Amino acid sequence: MIPLEAITALTGTIIPGAFKLIKSIFGKKENRSHQESLDDIALAKPEILPAYIDALSKQMEAQTNWFQRDTQGEVSQWVRDLRSAIRPSVVACSFILLFIEGILMVAFGKQMLSEPTRAACTGFIGTWFGDRVSN
Numbered sequence: 537m538i539p540l541e542a543i544t545a546l547t548g549t550i551i552p553g554a555f556k557l558i559k560s561i562f563g564k565k566e567n568r569s570h571q572e573s574l575d576d577i578a579l580a581k582p583e584i585l586p587a588y589i590d591a592l593s594k595q596m597e598a599q600t601n602w603f604q605r606d607t608q609g610e611v612s613q614w615v616r617d618l619r620s621a622i623r624p625s626v627v628a629c630s631f632i633l634l635f636i637e638g639i640l641m642v643a644f645g646k647q648m649l650s651e652p653t654r655a656a657c658t659g660f661i662g663t664w665f666g667d668r669v670s671n
Contacts, residue, residue, distance in 0.1 A: 540655040548662025627664045630657035 578588035634657050640646050
């Protein structure tokens with residue numbers, strides 16, 4: 537029977553690349569965005585240009601309100617650093633936990649972590665590597 541850790545590590549590594557491959561094969565071949573298509577329509581039909589500009593301003597206002605709903609002004613540097621350090625920290629801690637688990641298994645034959653915890657650690661590491669490989 538294949539252990540749960542192996543399954544989570546393999547799926548976390550393979551799935552991001554598989555999604556990227558499927559999107560590249562079956563996705564739209566044209567590289568135009570929705571916004572570019574709307575821009576062309578608005579420029580081709582001058583009668584809808586005022587309504588289009590009004591819709592764009594409302595969209596930008598909604599995006600601004602959405603992204604600044606919990607902050608006033610600029611976010612401090614330490615908050616940005618903390619946000620960017622969370623995932624690498626989780627991956628590093630997972631590596632350390634699994635390394636210590638391996639040492640305990642070899643030296644003393646004891647298991648420190650339960651199987652779901654080991655599976656979560658390998659899943660974190662697998663998805664991190666999968667994202668890096670597929671990008």
